[in-house]
Amino acid sequence: MNRFATRELSMLVALLAIWAFFAWQEPVFLSARNLSLLSVELAVTAVLALGMLVVLLPGQIDLSAGSGVGLAGAVAAVLVFWHDVPAPVALLIAALGAVLVWSAMGALIAIERIPAFIMTLGGLLVFRGLHWLVIENQTVPVVVGGGQNVYSLLTTYYLPVVAGYALAGLAVVAIVASALAARRRRQSYGFAVDDGEITFLQLFALAQMVFLVVIVTNGYRGVPIALVILGLVAVLVHQLVTNTPFGRYLYAIGGNEEAAVVSGVPVRNAIIGAYALMGGVVALTGFMQTAYSGASTSTVGSLMELDAVAACVIGGTSLRGGRGTVLGVLFGALIMASLLNGMTLMAVSPEAKYIARGSVLALAVWLDLRLGKDR
Amino acid sequence: MSERIVLEARDVVKRFGAVTALGGVSFDLRAGEVHALCGENGAGKSTLIKLLAGVHPHGSYEGEIQVDGKTAEFHSTRDAERAGIAIIHQELALFPDMTVGENLFLGTFPQRFGRIDWDRVYAQSAATLADCGIQLDPAVRVGDLGLGQQQLVEIARAVGRKPQVLVLDEPTAALARHETDTLLDLVRRLRSRNVACVFISHKLDEVFAIADRITVLRDGCAQGTLTAAETDASEIIRRMVGRRIEDHYPRRQSTPGRTLLALRGVDVKAPGDGALALHGIELEARAGEVLGIGGLMGAGRTELLLHLMGLWGTRARGAVELNGRPLLARNPREALAQGLALVTEDRKRFGLVAQQGVTFNVSLSSLRSLRRGFFVDRDREAGHAKSIVEELRIKAQGLEQPVGTLSGGNQQKVVLGKMLLTQPKVLLLDEPTRGIDVGAKLEVYELINRLTAAGQAIVLVSSELGELLGMSDRIVMLCAGRIGGTFDRSEATQERLLAAAMGRLERAA
Numbered sequence: 055m056n057r058f059a060t061r062e063l064s065m066l067v068a069l070l071a072i073w074a075f076f077a078w079q080e081p082v083f084l085s086a087r088n089l090s091l092l093s094v095e096l097a098v099t100a101v102l103a104l105g106m107l108v109v110l111l112p113g114q115i116d117l118s119a120g121s122g123v124g125l126a127g128a129v130a131a132v133l134v135f136w137h138d139v140p141a142p143v144a145l146l147i148a149a150l151g152a153v154l155v156w157s158a159m160g161a162l163i164a165i166e167r168i169p170a171f172i173m174t175l176g177g178l179l180v181f182r183g184l185h186w187l188v189i190e191n192q193t194v195p196v197v198v199g200g201g202q203n204v205y206s207l208l209t210t211y212y213l214p215v216v217a218g219y220a221l222a223g224l225a226v227v228a229i230v231a232s233a234l235a236a237r238r239r240r241q242s243y244g245f246a247v248d249d250g251e252i253t254f255l256q257l258f259a260l261a262q263m264v265f266l267v268v269i270v271t272n273g274y275r276g277v278p279i280a281l282v283i284l285g286l287v288a289v290l291v292h293q294l295v296t297n298t299p300f301g302r303y304l305y306a307i308g309g310n311e312e313a314a315v316v317s318g319v320p321v322r323n324a325i326i327g328a329y330a331l332m333g334g335v336v337a338l339t340g341f342m343q344t345a346y347s348g349a350s351t352s353t354v355g356s357l358m359e360l361d362a363v364a365a366c367v368i369g370g371t372s373l374r375g376g377r378g379t380v381l382g383v384l385f386g387a388l389i390m391a392s393l394l395n396g397m398t399l400m401a402v403s404p405e406a407k408y409i410a411r412g413s414v415l416a417l418a419v420w421l422d423l424r425l426g427k428d429r
Numbered sequence: 430m431s432e433r434i435v436l437e438a439r440d441v442v443k444r445f446g447a448v449t450a451l452g453g454v455s456f457d458l459r460a461g462e463v464h465a466l467c468g469e470n471g472a473g474k475s476t477l478i479k480l481l482a483g484v485h486p487h488g489s490y491e492g493e494i495q496v497d498g499k500t501a502e503f504h505s506t507r508d509a510e511r512a513g514i515a516i517i518h519q520e521l522a523l524f525p526d527m528t529v530g531e532n533l534f535l536g537t538f539p540q541r542f543g544r545i546d547w548d549r550v551y552a553q554s555a556a557t558l559a560d561c562g563i564q565l566d567p568a569v570r571v572g573d574l575g576l577g578q579q580q581l582v583e584i585a586r587a588v589g590r591k592p593q594v595l596v597l598d599e600p601t602a603a604l605a606r607h608e609t610d611t612l613l614d615l616v617r618r619l620r621s622r623n624v625a626c627v628f629i630s631h632k633l634d635e636v637f638a639i640a641d642r643i644t645v646l647r648d649g650c651a652q653g654t655l656t657a658a659e660t661d662a663s664e665i666i667r668r669m670v671g672r673r674i675e676d677h678y679p680r681r682q683s684t685p686g687r688t689l690l691a692l693r694g695v696d697v698k699a700p701g702d703g704a705l706a707l708h709g710i711e712l713e714a715r716a717g718e719v720l721g722i723g724g725l726m727g728a729g730r731t732e733l734l735l736h737l738m739g740l741w742g743t744r745a746r747g748a749v750e751l752n753g754r755p756l757l758a759r760n761p762r763e764a765l766a767q768g769l770a771l772v773t774e775d776r777k778r779f780g781l782v783a784q785q786g787v788t789f790n791v792s793l794s795s796l797r798s799l800r801r802g803f804f805v806d807r808d809r810e811a812g813h814a815k816s817i818v819e820e821l822r823i824k825a826q827g828l829e830q831p832v833g834t835l836s837g838g839n840q841q842k843v844v845l846g847k848m849l850l851t852q853p854k855v856l857l858l859d860e861p862t863r864g865i866d867v868g869a870k871l872e873v874y875e876l877i878n879r880l881t882a883a884g885q886a887i888v889l890v891s892s893e894l895g896e897l898l899g900m901s902d903r904i905v906m907l908c909a910g911r912i913g914g915t916f917d918r919s920e921a922t923q924e925r926l927l928a929a930a931m932g933r934l935e936r937a938a
Contacts, residue, residue, distance in 0.1 A: 309785055
């Protein structure tokens with residue numbers, strides 16, 4: 055428990071240090087406008103990282119996520135812009151396609167035992183090539199003639215101020231209700247629960263954070279819909295990995311695959327399922343990231359798989375599988391998104407950005423090993 | 430043998446969590462002696478030599494280790510190697526795709542102008558091998574050698590580093606007779622050069638053939654050090670066994686009901702080469718009955734259980750019936766669904782997700798039946814886990830304690846609990862009491878009684894004849910993949926079981 059706290063605390067300190075540094079260098083970092091932008095960038099990074107979590111839990115990896123993001127966004131953009139397909143239909147087609155392709159990769163990994171690293175490395179190259187083929191190396195906007203559609207709104211729609219507060223209220227009520235239910239449940243089975251006062255303080259702090267986010271984003275245009283999407287995906291993935299048999303199987307496979315087999319865990323199906331889910335997440339991230347750029351270009355999604363892996367690892371996910379939480383991944387994604395956002399504000403050169411991203415990734419793994427040693 | 434003490438452990442205590450593996454053991458080793466360590470599985474032999482070899486670093490144990498009369502603080506196996514202690518583990522650490530010569534010199538290759546001097550590697554390898562009395566071509570790939578020869582290469586590698594102390598952990602377990610002789614000769618040769626050897630073996634004839642002194646361990650405590658010439662095998666066995674409560678087998682028989690598991694003329698092909706590994710297996714387990722399965726190493730006991738679960742081999746002939754219906758299991762999932770469950774011998778590898786908690790592990794095999802809609806019903810899950818913990822008396826700090834930190838006995842109970850939650854008709858237990866303490870053993874036996882009283886059938890595989898005799902209602906002995914004999918409890922004796930296991934059962938009587 056002590057170790058755990060050390061780890062969490064050092065990550066929190068790291069985040070605060072990053073924020074303090076950027077705020078000192080570029081005071082505009084803490085402006086409502088920038089924080090709103092940051093929240094959209096966070097949403098894009100975090101959604102993909104949550105998908106990556108689901109793949110990492112059973113000890114797999116997806117290196118093709120970034121180029122998949124580019125491809126899925128490109129397919130949807132091309133359908134909308136060149137073929138006049140209605141945006142919702144285009145998104146659905148691209149998403150279904152992604153789920154199918156990722157399921158196939160999962161099947162090759164789980165049944166044919168092609169190592170995930172190699173399979174998805176191959177996918178990385180293939181999808182990048184297909185991406186450029188699909189957009190014919192041009193810039194393909196996500197909407198015709200500067201208008202709006204479901205696709206473009208993914209990162210440009212903001213909830214009205216009142217709706218934002220209403221949503222925050224609902225979220226807080228839901229969180230408190232589920233926390234109290236869990237507490238009652240533990241008590242009814244005679245398990246120890248935290249002191250009531252501590253629980254109250256935790257919930258109070260959480261509620262404050264939710265409202266703080268809404269207040270800050272309302273200071274610009276309102277709560278970005280992308281952030282709401284992230285919230286939904288986070289709740290969904292959290293429920294999936296902690297409270298469904300499928301999620302338990304993922305942890306079991308990552309923890310000890312041989313024991314999982316003997317225990318009757320459907321190992322193959324679980325791994326294929328994880329990749330199928332990843333396909334959906336890749337498509338969703340692709341739509342958001344492409345919408346954020348306004349158009350599909352040859353660089354959309356490039357290297358995003360590494361940001362996703364970094365976010366997971368910073369958040370305490372084990373690359374060997376079996377360990378990782380949604381909350382941790384959200385935290386890791388916030389660190390990665392803050393770094394990228396701050397460096398962009400400071401007009402750091404792309405070269406330096408790459409070096410910083412890579413260093414943070416290596417540093418996070420090193421820290422994880424150091425802090426996780428005695429566990 | 431000189432009187433100079435080269436290595437000494439003083440009152441060492443080593444604990445793993447709540448389990449005390451060594452409870453204050455003192456042990457000394459003199460230059461030029463072969464000192465045997467004897468004791469049953471779990472007596473603490475391996476733990477002791479791991480302390481001496483720096484596997485368990487200084488600070489993780491109490492007491493003191495001295496080398497040449499000076500306190501030694503090994504922080505890693507390298508420290509121990511530098512102090513001249515070489516250890517040969519049961520699991521070989523050779524590189525199968527490299528030659529004997531490469532294996533001997535790995536890490537210490539002689540070089541010339543920055544390149545490896547291969548001529549010298551092979552010349553010196555040949556010299557080292559000859560020196561050890563091993564007839565082997567150093568240019569042969571290690572993977573092409575038999576296990577016995579590999580063992581000799583491993584020893585030659587250690588000898589090449591000119592150790593002061595050589596520790597051999599069951600070096601002869603996998604060796605044929607003539608290979609064992611070569612190995613014992615090698616040990617004698619080392620002794621004549623004043624190397625001190627620690628020799629661990631279960632085979633007492635070997636111990637008496639080679640050892641100068643013998644230290645017996647039991648339940649983590651030294652039971653005396655004896656001079657080999659002044660004692661005999663029965664004295665050693667008496668000290669190894671002591672007076673043990675696990676000799677009490679509390680089997681309560683119940684009247685057997687209908688047949689739950691039946692194998693009729695089952696032939697099974699091994700995976701890989703496809704050769705027949707099990708021949709014409711006939712056996713039955715009835716409700717309320719414990720069917721014991723015994724046999725020597727490699728007789729096919731574990732393979733038979735794994736085959737039933739759909740984990741091993743393909744059936745060439747014969748039929749398996751579970752509860753009156755043909756058993757169709759291509760994997761454990763299907764076997765569990767039909768009411769067959771297995772507790773494996775290697776619980777760490779096949780039984781537990783170590784970093785997860787008790788609840789997670791206990792419910793892993795029955796999550797589907799614990800569903801409410803899409804979700805696992807956490808309330809029912811926690812309730813089931815709690816009742817299992819209480820029923821099996823699993824000692825854990827709460828239901829979320831990672832099972833990797835539990836003691837062996839409690840880990841075994843977690844695996845048992847997981848299988849019980851699937852409500853099997855027939856429970857297959859492969860060495861269920863191996864490596865767990867005496868109290869936990871008794872609890873496993875009591876559990877077997879409760880399960881059979883409730884009408885389940887138990888198939889108990891054990892390599893301890895006492896356990897088979899004490900806990901089974903009927904016993905099947907396997908011998909090289911065939912049935913060597915089937916016995917009722919009343920007609921079984923240790924001698925007859927052993928004879929059946931060795932294929933020498935007289936059909937009379």
